[in-house]
Amino acid sequence: MGDFKLMKGNEAVAEAAIRAGCDGYFGYPITPQSEVIEYLMAQQPEKRTGMVVLQAESETASINMLYGGAGAGKRVMTTSSSPGISLMAEGISYMAGAELPCLLMNVVRGGPGLGTIQPSQCDYFQTVKGGGHGDYRMFVIAPASVQEMSDFVKIGFDMAFKYRNPAMILSDGVIGQMMEKVELFDPIPRRTDAEVIAECPWATTGKTPDRERNIITSLDLDSLKQEEHVMHLKAKYEAMQKEVMFENIMTDDAEYIYVAYGSSARICQKAVDMARAEGIKVGLLRPITLYPFPEAELLRLASQVKGMLAVEMSLGQMVEDVRLAVRGKIKVEHYGRVGGMIHSPSQVLEALKSQIIGG
Amino acid sequence: MTEEIIIAGFGGQGVLSMGKILAYSGMMQGLEVSWMPSYGPEMRGGTANVIVIISDSRISSPVLTEFDTAIILNQQSLDKFESTVKPGGVLIFDPNGIIKPPTRKDITIYTIDATKKSSDLGLSKIFNMIVLGSYLKVKPVVTDQFIKAGLEKSLPTRHHSLIPENVKAVEIGREFVTSYTV
Structure with missing residues (x-):
């Protein structure tokens, strides 16, 4: 038995950050994810690993601190909730343009605007399709348990550095606030300066006589060069497709399937279980990565099942990607509560019956 | 075995910490657990509630709308959650401040006068552990040994001297819970 703890999702992310060898966390409190910075401050990680934890004056400042830290090859992260992520959008776009690795987490709450502090999944478009300006993508991974909140911090950092690109953990108020059993991974030491120089030859670690200056920028006024740069980014995003992760739950003999991520996947x-007890053959396809999206698996399932219901706490965002994936082969509908309301398992079952089976 | 519980009362009664100790105890006993609190402005001076699930298999939804057991500590929570108990389920309530008692006949109802009992014994701070004891009498989902282990794990070391008092409060709850007839 490993080191089991009962933790809130937000606390698990904070502990995982320290254990993943994070060099710096720069954040600004906002419900429902303030436990991240609270836990980090209480842990005093500067004493445990030398990790810096700083409460910035705003979300805009946080993301720009990440830009600076990442430019020096450091493992940096921030977390926020919906309105805070909107404030960071410009910085995220700049980091994608400048090819800077960083780990972000959005513990989504209901919107638009200040909305509500209760859970939602209404930031799928913002996270997966852009959010900031320009042709960019983030590696997006959606935990459905406290265990995954911890584990995905490590994966997120790995992907960010592998692709020199921002990575986002897309969580929500349910997963952030709930407590579950979590097995913590063994701490990974923070990288030494020499390791940073070896792993990040592009970083601004101090020019030596044997190399050219490293320049961290997202600006190139020469359009031909900028086009080359954007095509280089495109190649990275295509390479990222092989990192796709998903979970099949009882899909083998399913006639209908739910497609849901994060807390909605748990509800589905x-x-x-309820549908199976009634003799209805239902399964669940849970996308774990949202970018890349499990298109091939959905297309495969489309030739097996009669219909799919995308369940997300939004007006219907991921459902568009499900429809693109199945290429019109089968009926795909959406169900979801919004504004901070959480659909119940029985509502989700009713929706399947009325919109897919009977519809 | 899967036990789905809602615990609801005023903020400050120890609703969330009772759920936490129960969840910790279940975890120490090797069970799967989840603890999903209400959060936000309603906690400040208003009502607080938490959904605790204890199971010997993987827990699916941490968010539920019907429960095997409801532990109810004020009138507002009784009004809100009496109807959410599954038929054949259990409702335990503290009669303190209850002016409209429960009316359902398809569930089993118990009372625990924990407010009065804890006040009489000068144990107001561990009122919630008396309530927990009453629940464990009705539904012995975790054993004493693991309740103690749960307390040790969930309380900071500086409060470990209070564990015997908490264990005693659980005993009191077990002893004084009574059936309630509608």
Whole structure:
């Protein structure tokens, strides 16, 4: 038995950051994810690993501190909730343009605007399709348990550095606030200066006589060069496709499937159990990465099942990607509560019956 | 075995910490657990509630709208959650401040006068552990040994001297819970 703890999702992310060898966390509190910075401050990681934890004056400042830290090859991260992520959008776009690795987490709350502090999944478009300006993508991974909140910090940092690109953990108020059993991974030491120089030859670690200056920028006024740069980014995003992760739950003999991520996937899992008890063959396809999206698996399932219901706490965002993936082969509908309301397993089951089976 | 519980009362009664100790105890006993609190402005001076699930298999939804057991500590929570108990389920309530008692006949109802009992014994601070004891009498989902282990794990070391008092409060709850007939 490993080191099991009962933790809130937000606390698990904070502990995982320290254990993943994070060099710096720069954040600004906002419900429902303030436990991240609270936990980090209480842990005093500057004493445990030398990690810097700083409460910035705003989300805009946080993301720009990340730009600076990442430019020096450091493992940096921030977390926020919906309105805070909107404030960071410009900085995220700049980091994608300048090819800077960083780990972000959005513990989504209901919107638009200040909205509500209760859970939602209404930031899928913002996270997966852009958010900031320009042709860029982030590696996006969506935890559905406290265990995954911890594990995905490590994966997120790995992907960010592998692709020199921002990575985002897309969570929500349910997963952030709930407590579950979590097995913490063994701490990874922070990288030494020499390791940073070896792994990040592009970083601004101090020019030596044997190399050219490293320049961290997202600006190139020469359009031909900028086009080359954007095509280089495109190649990275295409290479990222092989990192796709998903989970099949009872899909083998399924006639209908739910497609859901994060807390909605947990709710759908219960609905699957309830439906099976009634003799309805239902399964669940849970996208774990949202970018890349499990298109091939959905297309495969489309030739097996009669219909799919995308369940997300939004007006219907991921459902568009599900429809693109199945190429019109089967009926795909959306169900979801909004504004901070959480759909219940029985509502999700009713929706399947009325919109897909009977519809 | 899967036990789905809602614990609801005023903020400050120890609703969330009772759920936390129960979840910790279940975890120490090797069970799967989840703890999903209400959060936000309603906690400040208003009502607080938490959904605790204890199971011997993987827990699906941490968010539920019907429960095996409801532990109810004020009138507002009784009004809100009596109807959410599954038929054949259990409702435990503290009669303090209850002017409209529960009316359902398809569930089993118990009372624990924990407010009065804890006040009489000068144990107001561990009122919630008396309530927890009453629940464990009705639904012995975790054993004493693991309740103690749960307390040790969930309380900071500086409060470990209070563990015997908490264990005693659980005993009191077990002893004084009574059936309630509608």
